[in-house]
Amino acid sequence: MILSDLLGSEVVDAAGHHLGALIDVRLEISGAPHQLLAETVVVGILVSPHSRTSTWGFERRGANAPAIIARPQHWLHRGMFLIAWTDVAQIDEGRVTLRDGYERRDPVLASTAHPH
């Protein structure tokens, strides 16, 4: 499975209730440099309740310029939250199921880390 297959998947809780759409997968560079790329670790998934479109990078802290794009973007992705990878129970085609008792985390990323 490649990451772009996941994008746009419906995200549901353990009981099957609709939560939103998976709009991005957050990776973290763990630091250990390899031959081509540094080792990356999946941190979690970004879930947006109202839109399946990309955030265009506006999920990060301080990304609010220009207002003409940032405002509609923030509105479109209002209520967006981050789910830790450990809270993901199952991944099917087009559907991601979360574990019982998953935690909605703050999606805003400190601007130093890389979101991809």
Place this chain on the structure above:
Amino acid sequence: MRRIFAVALGILTAIGGFVDIGDLVTNAIVGSRFGLGLAWVVLVGVVGICVYAQMSGRVAAVSGRATFEIIRERLGPRAGLANLGASFLINLLTVTAEIGGVALSLQLATSVDPLLWVPVAAFGVWIVIWRARFKLLENVTGLLGLTLIVFAVALFMLSPDWGSLAGQALQPGPPADEQMSTYWFYAIALFGAAMTPYEVFFFSSGAIEEKWTEKDLATSRANVLVGFPLGGVLSIAIAGCAAVVLLPASIDVTSLSQVVLPVAEAGGKLALSFAIVGILAATFGAALETTLSSGYTLAQYFGWSWGKFRRPAKAARFHLAMIICIFVAMAILATGVDPILVTEYSVVFSAVALPLTYLPILIIANDREYMGDKVNGRAMNLIGSVYLVVILVAAIAAIPLLIVTGAGS
């Protein structure tokens, strides 16, 4: 001293490089039908291209990434692919128009059927892209394109009634025998011609080809901010010539031969030869730029190695893609379709595609991760946002106006 020379050369090539078949044809058509009544659009378009070209140059120089790498990263794979598809197809239409323009200008010099010139023009474009150095091809076509200044000279030699020309320019609106919808259709066409997206692909990719760093930004800004407005003046001069000679004779421009008649009227054979050389250089230069742009967009999106600074064997897919584009353009022209018609459609569809290019640039120019402290300032964001709205309105209105006006007929 070398610095000054570099800036001067850059400005001169920017002037010559601003005008392409779209600007030539659209300005002449508009001049012959509306006089200078749409000159304001050129002004609006020039400011817009200045804003976004220097923004994309800054993005390329600071982040080291060209437009389509960014589009893919920021829009996600699906929207990015849709953007690539639309931008690429419209750029291909522009390639076709430019190669057709080369054939038409060769016809003016030889009276040989343009269909016979098409393969020659296409081969010329290919061999230059394959063999010539980036800087060389940019400078030679840009400098030769400067001979288009003859249109400005011709306008003075025609000693027009400046008062009435100024009157047309200052009181915008269609003349009595033209419809409002046609007026706005051509306004959008002219805007699309002035702001053609390929100029931005080319500009930002060129920045990477020439390995710009932040130090080169001042030079690039000077090139853009001086060169493009002067290119806009040339555009208005082309419209002015048509307004003075063709409009009173009720000649609506439909062919390139009509575009040069005012120049011959004013300055005879000498002026005409300058005009033909200028048109040939401008269209050939634009054919190179658009062909390279189609290679750039594909290669940057799919992550192929690209660039004229690599030998063709090291960027095989990049070069193969361009060869295929040239062949497709040749095939379209071989059907006998009028290149002027292709040009008219290409500028209108360019207007449709404008947001696809300019929106991502505006976004990334605000991204601290790429740009550090070189992100847009408030003023730049304000004017960028205003233009984003203008671009969106033009893009949305373009197709309905195309249909309602029957492509301006």
Place this chain on the structure above:
Amino acid sequence: MPESRRGRSKRAQALAPLLALTIVLSGCSSPASTFDQAIGQGVAAVETARIAVDQQLDDRIFPTTTITALGDARRELVDASTSVSETDTSTESDAALRTDLLEALALGVTGVNRARDAMGGTGSLEDAVPALERASDALEALEERATEAEGARR
């Protein structure tokens, strides 16, 4: 995913009538507007040829450019005659206008051909001037007639 697919096909269904409408709109146009357009096209072509011939007689233009301009003008004239020939009319006056318009456009073609021939060495270019003037006069007269007819219809 299936939801979104259904949404897409719904959108396609909504677009279909719009597409049909545009095809209908662009397909039908009245004889009057076809004639107006053809007159404009004819005037532009004949005037272009006149300017090119005048410049040639003044030796201000390259023969290659003159030949190109004349060829372009002829293509426009032929194009205009084709669209006029293919127009149905429903009134006597429209039918008469069609006949006269075709005649005027043919005059233009004759003038342009005479000029092209002269450029190729057959006949003299001066002879093309009166022929083009006649075509120009005929088209101008038709322009007035069409404007009057339009005024009467309103």
